Amino acid sequence: MxxxxxxxxxxxxxxxxxxxxxxxxxxxxxxxxxxxxxxxxxxxxxxxxxxxxxxxxxxxxxxxxxxxxxxxxxxxxxxxxxxxxxxxxxxxxxxxxxxxxxxxxxxxxxxxxxxxxxxxxxxxxxxxxxxxxxxxxxxxxxxxxxxxxxxxxxxxxxxxxxxxxxxxxxxxxxxxxxxxxxxxxxxxxxxxxxxxxLHLADGPTPLSRGDELQARVTAFIDERLADRELDLQSIAAAHHISVRHLQKMFEAEGDTVSGWIRRRRLEQCRRDLADPRYRELTVSAIGARWGFADAAHFSRLFKATHGSTPGTYRAAATPLTETERRIR
Incomplete structure (x- = not known):
């Protein structure tokens, strides 16, 4: 946009x-x-x-x-x-x-x-x-x-x-x-x-063990969004918990692990599409950069989330200058 x-x-x-x-x-x-x-x-x-x-x-x-x-x-x-x-x-x-x-x-x-x-x-x-x-x-x-x-x-x-x-x-x-x-x-x-x-009332209050674990898990996911091999098994293994424990942790917030990963990847794609520094990268290259190997699947997901295709979003967010239009 x-x-x-x-x-x-x-x-x-x-x-x-x-x-x-x-x-x-x-x-x-x-x-x-x-x-x-x-x-x-x-x-x-x-x-x-x-x-x-x-x-x-x-x-x-x-x-x-x-x-x-x-x-x-x-x-x-x-x-x-x-x-x-x-x-x-x-x-x-x-x-x-x-x-x-x-x-x-x-x-x-x-x-x-x-x-x-x-x-x-x-x-x-x-x-x-x-x-x-x-x-x-x-x-x-x-x-x-x-x-x-x-x-x-x-x-x-x-x-x-x-x-x-x-x-x-x-x-x-x-x-x-x-x-x-x-x-x-x-x-x-x-x-x-x-x-x-959250910490002003009685001084710093430690997060509960569950909240601390979830914070570590979401930070772990954010650091590895570009990794196409990122999945439930690798996330659970890195935190020494079962896949079911990992799933239940996200289900308690009305979410899923895969849904969280997908939204965070789409958000990174949206930022890159709106950034003129990445204008020379194709839409599919930006999708692949954040773990979306299938360009058509990426386009469908992006449109469902942001209301327009990645190409349309990029054109609106980073319009070409007059000089760039003449060159192209």
Whole structure:
């Protein structure tokens, strides 16, 4: 997916309640929205997509927005959203918790479960949306983090907040390669900030033996994604566990080992396809580079995951310059 340019502040067009409601659902996931004053409501959503990360800025009048069981049934993509409060205040509710966000604070929420955001006054919020599997925080940890306020004034929050605030302009002006790396940097910093939150309450808390093993296993897989011989037997043997134990560990999180490997390989392929440095490599060569020996199978998997063939994705993400088009 190409980097779409963020609208500059002077180019904003405030829209009515109905238009805004449609814009929000189109930019994110299907949502329900209510406002005490439809007639005077004004708001705008502007954003850019960088690889798998969607970064949007929302400015609007007071309203309440809900992700309900009905809207989840309508479309249930597997995403996390991070909301960074830039102006005004927000109450985020999910999983029986509420986070009161003031400017500089942020919190994470899960689109696969109901949530609510309440804005009592005019506000501005930066929203970062990305596939859940890209956030490298232990699954048990994520269950503790939704709808928990992270202060932008201390710890890693003080690093993440200014980065996200300035990211819109950086992405708008960046080359596709730089923008791609910015998106990856955001995910790494966000993961670090939430990992820090898991240990703040009572000082560092060791992971359980199961969590520690799973962290070692996923790191082992990531280091060997290019190895076509990577399979359940080699992973289990490297960690001195049975194949069945390995399978059950992933099944406990609603996943499979092969599914995890496939998604991580496809993510590496997506990054390479969006990187102009690899433009001279064919699509099939990039697939083979990350363990997909069958080009047709790779193309089908990529399209099922990203909505377009690898070639179409690359053309949108790294358009040729005028000089390159003339040469070709």
């Amino acid at each position: 190409a980097v779409s340019r963020l609208i500059r502040p002077g180019e904003q067009r405030l829209v009515s309640f109905d238009e805004f409601r449609e814009s929000v659902s189109d930019a994110f996931v299907p949502l329900e929205m209510t406002s005490a004053d439809h007639d005077d409501f004004r708001g705008v959503v502007r954003g850019a997509t960088v690889g798998a990360v969607r970064i949007s800025e929302v400015t609007a009048a007071p309203h309440v927005i809900r992700r309900t069981p009905r809207t989840i049934r309508a479309a249930n993509p597997d995403y996390f959203k991070l909301g960074l409060q830039v102006g005004g205040c927000c109450i985020l509710a999910q999983d029986g918790r509420e986070a009161a966000l003031t400017p500089g604070d942020f919190a994470i929420y899960d689109t696969t479960r109901p949530y609510q955001l309440s804005f009592d006054d005019r506000f501005r919020m930066l929203v970062v949306m990305f596939p859940r599997h890209l956030l490298r925080v232990p699954p048990d940890g994520i269950a503790q983090l939704t709808a928990r306020r992270v202060s932008g004034r201390q710890g890693l929050g003080a690093v993440v907040t200014p980065l996200l605030r300035g990211l819109g302009e950086q992405i708008a002006d960046a080359s596709p390669t730089v923008a791609l790396h910015l998106g990856d940097a955001v995910l790494d910093l966000v993961a670090a900030a939430f990992a820090e939150q």
